[in-house]
Amino acid sequence: MTRIVIVGGGPAGYEAALVAAQLDADVTVVEAEGAGGACVLSDCVPSKTFIASSDVVTGYRDTDRFGVHSGGLEAVTVDARAVNERVKNLAQAQSNDIHNKLLKAGVTFVAGTARLGADTLGHTHRVEITPASGDTPYSVDASTVLIATGATPRVLPSAVPDGERILDWRQLYDLPELPEHLIVIGSGVTGAEFASAYLAMGVRVTLVSSRDRVMPHEDADAAQAIERVFRSRGMTILNNARGNAVRRTADGVEVELSGGGTVTGSHALIAVGSVPNTEGLGLEEYGVAVAKGGYVTVDRVSRTNVPGIYAAGDCTGVLALASVAAMQGRIAMWHALGEAVQPLRLRTVAANAFTDPELATVGVSQNDVDAGRVPAREVMLTLAGNARAKMADLGDGFVKLFCRPASGQVVGGVVVSPKASELILPITLAVENNMTVDQLAHTITIYPSLSGSITEAARQLMLHEPE
Numbered sequence: 001m002t003r004i005v006i007v008g009g010g011p012a013g014y015e016a017a018l019v020a021a022q023l024d025a026d027v028t029v030v031e032a033e034g035a036g037g038a039c040v041l042s043d044c045v046p047s048k049t050f051i052a053s054s055d056v057v058t059g060y061r062d063t064d065r066f067g068v069h070s071g072g073l074e075a076v077t078v079d080a081r082a083v084n085e086r087v088k089n090l091a092q093a094q095s096n097d098i099h100n101k102l103l104k105a106g107v108t109f110v111a112g113t114a115r116l117g118a119d120t121l122g123h124t125h126r127v128e129i130t131p132a133s134g135d136t137p138y139s140v141d142a143s144t145v146l147i148a149t150g151a152t153p154r155v156l157p158s159a160v161p162d163g164e165r166i167l168d169w170r171q172l173y174d175l176p177e178l179p180e181h182l183i184v185i186g187s188g189v190t191g192a193e194f195a196s197a198y199l200a201m202g203v204r205v206t207l208v209s210s211r212d213r214v215m216p217h218e219d220a221d222a223a224q225a226i227e228r229v230f231r232s233r234g235m236t237i238l239n240n241a242r243g244n245a246v247r248r249t250a251d252g253v254e255v256e257l258s259g260g261g262t263v264t265g266s267h268a269l270i271a272v273g274s275v276p277n278t279e280g281l282g283l284e285e286y287g288v289a290v291a292k293g294g295y296v297t298v299d300r301v302s303r304t305n306v307p308g309i310y311a312a313g314d315c316t317g318v319l320a321l322a323s324v325a326a327m328q329g330r331i332a333m334w335h336a337l338g339e340a341v342q343p344l345r346l347r348t349v350a351a352n353a354f355t356d357p358e359l360a361t362v363g364v365s366q367n368d369v370d371a372g373r374v375p376a377r378e379v380m381l382t383l384a385g386n387a388r389a390k391m392a393d394l395g396d397g398f399v400k401l402f403c404r405p406a407s408g409q410v411v412g413g414v415v416v417s418p419k420a421s422e423l424i425l426p427i428t429l430a431v432e433n434n435m436t437v438d439q440l441a442h443t444i445t446i447y448p449s450l451s452g453s454i455t456e457a458a459r460q461l462m463l464h465e466p467e
């Protein structure tokens with residue numbers, strides 16, 4: 001029986017373990033925090049659960065316009081303790097579910113930490129395990145090792161989180177009350193999501209963005225549309241302003257900005273990215289190639305340069321998404337266990353910012369097209385003309401579609417709308433299956449529906465034979 005040790009039990013690690021167990025390997029997962037890893041216990045799952053509460057508040061916005069007198073947002077109160085308790089309970093329950101699933105699949109789950117051992121024994125790798133229980137450390141020899149150790153919030157030396165006023169995103173759920181004035185430093189997807197959620201909950205929010213717009217790596221039209229919504233709802237956005245340092249004051253925080261000047265608030269959230277958890281794993285001593293920034297170098301089947309050692313997920317820096325981490329982990333196991341395997345394809349990965357409205361993207365980007373990397377025709381339809389959007393009073397969103405100039409093959413798209421994460425699927429299917437705009441356009445959608453805007457965009461991209 002092939003023995004496999006997986007270091008890290010997040011989506012990369014636990015999905016890999018399930019695949020390996022299905023293929024009858026002897027699998028051990030060593031995880032420091034709990035099944036599901038940071039994704040389930042402190043990052044993705046908690047943040048989306050928190051956003052589910054902010055969405056409930058959003059439902060009370062402007063109800064009068066629908067002829068419903070709810071008292072409006074002013075009448076809504078948010079019990080931060082209850083919200084945070086729900087977040088933590090749900091995350092723990094999800095972790096327990098994953099733990100049970102692993103055990104049922106026959107995986108050995110060890111609570112503790114692991115690192116590569118000093119010596120190699122031919123084609124076998126030695127992993128040193130330190131159990132969290134305090135039991136004596138021991139070694140396990142395995143033919144395959146998967147490094148799936150994830151990442152940790154980046155800490156700015158001049159703004160070290162203290163868990164009280166200066167916070168990273170993992171500490172937010174311990175706050176006993178909602179912040180009075182939250183300053184979010186970093187306007188990438190994580191910063192924007194929390195800024196959006198706290199704003200919805202009635203918190204005064206200042207978002208400090210080092211670039212000229214929020215979510216600078218996302219589609220510019222989409223990011224600008226969302227920035228407009230944020231501003232219209234009262235968020236202060238400081239563009240081209242880096243948060244250089246954060247200091248505690250008597251009753252809050254003071255953020256020093258790069259261009260000079262300061263901004264004060266009650267709390268600061270530092271959301272300036274993550275660093276891979278690859279230190280202390282013995283990688284370099286073992287000869288495993290680690291790139292700049294500490295990311296483990298892997299190929300498209302998750303192999304490192306050392307035979308038998310694979311890596312997957314955020315520790316590889318390939319694309320920091322749970323969906324991608326899980327696929328990298330599965331691919332590693334299929335490859336290691338001799339199954340037919342398709343190398344990782346990032347072309348069809350859909351991604352979503354869970355702001356309000358949401359921003360979903362798939363395939364080629366506007367940047368690719370504008371830079372001439374991908375020849376494409378495009379159309380952008382605002383939701384303002386969509387009947388369903390009018391009924392729901394959604395004026396802020398749009399659908400954008402990219403296709404090949406001659407064949408009309410759909411190569412990408414962007415959706416800004418509530419639940420864009422769900423609406424992006426038809427475009428993802430089209431990109432994945434090389435469908436053309438004609439095929440999309442001939443699909444009959446529900447009337448009225450937001451998805452109708454996707455087929456309408458496709459219709460506008462159909463080429464007509466000149467008369």
Ligand SMILES: Cc1cc2nc3c(=O)[nH]c(=O)nc-3n(C[C@H](O)[C@H](O)[C@H](O)COP(=O)(O)OP(=O)(O)OC[C@H]3O[C@@H](n4cnc5c(N)ncnc54)[C@H](O)[C@@H]3O)c2cc1C
Nearest residue numbers: 008010011012032037038039113114150313314320321322
């Ligand atoms: C706030 C936030 C929101 C996010 N939202 C989304 C989202 O909506 N959708 C999405 O797709 N992605 C989201 N992500 C990204 C997603 O969480 C990550 O891509 C995903 O967690 C990566 O999975 P992983 O298995 O690589 O690592 P992780 O989930 O980080 O798990 C790795 C685990 O390994 C453990 N570990 C580390 N070192 C050792 C060791 N030596 N021994 C034993 N265990 C060790 C760690 O404790 C950790 O629990 C979000 C990220 C953040 C920060």
